[in-house]
Amino acid sequence: MINDKDSQKIVDYIQNFSRKHSLFVMAYGTGCGAIEIPATMTSRYDAERFGIRGAATPRQADVLLITGYLATKTLKRVIRVYEQMQEPKYVIGFGSCTINGGMYYDSYNTINALEQYIPVDVYINGCMPRPESVISGFIKLQELIQQGKADNGKRYRENLEWYRTNQKKIIKNWKMPDYNW
Amino acid sequence: MEDLGLKIFGAILTTIMAFAVGMTYGGIVRKLTARVQNRFGPPFYQNFLDLVKLQSKKTNIAHGFMGHTAPVWIIIASITVLMFIPILNGNLWFPNLNFHGDLIFILYMMVFGSLGMALGAGQTGNPNSAIGVTRGLSMMVGYEIPFVLALVALMVQYHTTSIQDLMQIQHESGTWLIFSNPFAFLAALFASLGMFRYSPFDIVGAPAELASGPMSEFGGKYLGTMMTGGSIFSFIKLTLYVDLFLGGAGNPDHIGIWATLAGIGVLLIKTFTLYMVPVFYGWVSPRYRTEQAIRYFWGWPTALGIIGLIWAVY
Amino acid sequence: MTDLIKEQKLLENVTNPFKIKGRVIRNRRVEVFCDKETVSSVLLYAKTQLGYIHLAHMTCIDWIDENKFELVYTIWSPVEKVHLFVKTKIDRENPEMENIDRIWDQANTYEREMREMFGIEFPGLKGERDFALEDWEEIPPMRKDFDTHNYAQQTYFNRPGREDAKDVRETLVERSGTEVPDFAKKYSRER
Incomplete structure (x- = not known):
């Protein structure tokens, strides 16, 4: 007989395997890096062979790609999108701008380190990273998922206060403008 | 009592087969689409991985009663319709609850899932959902007309409203209805382009403009359930077309295990061939606008349906 | 070398009625300097009488040593194909400028941007105060005395x-005290 622990292990393995091979990427380009995504998805580099495909809304998405610099105004929307996503969710920081500000390190309006505001699983460096490095970043994320180390949503829930403090430091007003549909 | 047990077992078997076949067809289409676009493409079992992942996602959204039950309506509608579709002609392993008039019943039931979905999507309050639902219902008004005309032509021609009878007629006469009433078949084929929502008619869930339309507030388990329902539905539509026009599959005179397997093989070949029609059409077509789609369906397909009806009467 | 006939003619046409100064920069570029009050008359005159119907750009330069803001209006004629720069200087304290969106509607966008980035007030300007920034509480960020x-x-x-x-590579080399790898040297700034 298999005991509970072992059966949980089997379930976890199956879940992680399917999670790893089916990554729905939120189609939300925040900076200039979004231009690399069509190249990654289409015929030359074909990310769909790894099970990576686009999802139109945050409810369906698993991966949030932060493609490039984040203005504080965009950060507000990014946090909103991130919080609408369902667990398990993963965040990939894309390009130098998300790591240390890149060429916008002294700008009055762009953040410098993404992981201070939302938890990040994988960083892809480069300005811009080529599709090869994007795919290698995704493969790194797949390894983390298989090992069960990609616990983005859990980290955010447990350290919510700390993240909120950092977010509030630059976002003073959480009210969204009225878009008048 | 033994008969009932066999029927329940058959019903479960039918559902599982419909699900597996529908999901695999979807995966094969993804692979073929990738090959056409000169990509390697995902493996054919990709849809199953997606489904397991979606079902293992957590859900903490609440959009009210209809929002919760919308995927369930789709599943209910698809399994109910499946029970009335003869999978194999006169086979004990795939029993169906056919009665005289089930063709009309199916016409109504096929809309049921979409309506439940529409109500659920409406309750989520997402503007994209509302637009998607409007588009979907408008397009349904478009393709239902040639579809119903084609089915009415068959009903008038053979004085029956039972799918089983139509299959039996094809079996006995040896001619498929596609040859005895080609215009009705063409009208129904054009309507199927709209039913499968492949490319020129993917205005409902248009990802670029509507953020997947009615589904935009449904993720995780909801989306997985919808995917299951959709796969069963695509199998239903294909089997219905094969039953009505392409002679169905299976032979009521031979109901052994090998005859059943051969019947399933024939069914798979026929349904897959039919499935490729909307897929091929989708590969070479960009997206229509809603009014263009409706004008398309009310043009030649409807004319063909009327010709088929006249053909059936005389 | 062209002899700049149409540019000279344009300069005379603009400067003479208003008694303002100006110069021809090069072919197809002419600039005039005028007062804060005359700007709108010059622009309206150029638009209605000389055919300079397109407002190509509006921008502002912070001359912090002179304690002035310089506003530059770039207008263009599709017939003569000449850019005319109308320049004016206004005080840096409580800067205020005439709103010209009755001449060109698109001026509204530029004026809102300048109001946000430099703090220049345009009386009667339509639109919300937040343009590109949200909830900005410091001094306007494009001013020279703002240390970004x-x-x-x-x-x-x-x-x-x-x-x-x-260069990040140089910082890393300084810290670690090791040599720059050859492939990195190829791209570093010192060369």
């Missing part, structure tokens, strides 16, 4: 190694 580097260091979480505009 300092602000960024204090507000955003600077990652060590990215305090200045230096």
Whole structure:
């Protein structure tokens, strides 16, 4: 007989395997890096062979790609999108701008380190990273998922206060403008 | 009592087969689409991985009663319709609850899932959902007309409203209805382009403009359930077309295990061939606008349906 | 070398009625300097009488040593294909400028941007005060006395190694004390 622990292990393995091979990427380009995504998805580099495909809304998405610099105004929307996503969710920081500000390190309006505001699983460096490095970043994320180390949503829930403090430091007003549909 | 047990077992078997076949067809289409676009493409079992992942996602959204039950309506509608579709002609392993008039019943039931979905999507309050639902219902008004005309032509021609009878007629006469009433078949084929929502008619869930339309507030388990329902539905539509026009599959005179397997093989070949029609059409077509789609369906397909009806009467 | 006939003619046409100064920069570029009050008359005159119907750009320069803001209106004629720069200087304290969106509607966008980035007031300007920024509480960020580097260091979480505009590879080399690899040397700034 298999005991509970072992059966949980089997379930976890199956879940992680399917999670790893089916990554729905939120189609939300925040900076200039979004231009690399069509190249990654289409015929030359074909990310769909790894099970990576686009999802139109945050409810369906698993991966949030932060493609490039984040203005504080965009950060507000990014946090909103991130919080609408369902667990398990993963965040990939894309390009130098998300790591240390890149060429916008002294700008009055762009953040410098993404992981201070939302938890990040994988960083892809480069300005811009080529599709090869994007795919290698995704493969790194797949390894983390298989090992069960990609616990983005859990980290955010447990350290919510700390993240909120950092977010509030630059976002003073959480009210969204009225878009008048 | 033994008969009932066999029927329940058959019903479960039918559902599982419909699900597996529908999901695999979807995966094969993804692979073929990738090959056409000169990509390697995902493996054919990709849809199953997606489904397991979606079902293992957590859900903490609440959009009210209809929002919760919308995927369930789709599943209910698809399994109910499946029970009335003869999978194999006169086979004990795939029993169906056919009665005289089930063709009309199916016409109504096929809309049921979409309506439940529409109500659920409406309750989520997402503007994209509302637009998607409007588009979907408008397009349904478009393709239902040639579809119903084609089915009415068959009903008038053979004085029956039972799918089983139509299959039996094809079996006995040896001619498929596609040859005895080609215009009705063409009208129904054009309507199927709209039913499968492949490319020129993917205005409902248009990802670029509507953020997947009615589904935009449904993720995780909801989306997985919808995917299951959709796969069963695509199998239903294909089997219905094969039953009505392409002679169905299976032979009521031979109901052994090998005859059943051969019947399933024939069914798979026929349904897959039919499935490729909307897929091929989708590969070479960009997206229509809603009014263009409706004008398309009310043009030649409807004319063909009327010709088929006249053909059936005389 | 062209002899700049149409540019000279345009300069005379603009400067003579208003008694203002100006010069021809090069072919197809002419600039005039005028008062804060005459700007709208010059623009309206150029638009209605000379055929300069297109407002190509509006911008502002912060001359902090002179304590002035310089506003530049770039207008263009599709017939003569000449850019005319109308320049004016206004005070840096409580800057206020006439709103010209009754001449060109698109001026509204530029004026809102300048109001946000430089703090120049345009009386009667339509639209919300927030243009590109949201909830900005400091002095307008494009002014020269706003220290953007300092602000960024204090507000955003600077990652060590990215305090200045230096090449990251050089910073790493300084810290670790090792040589730059050859492939990195090829792209470094010193060459």
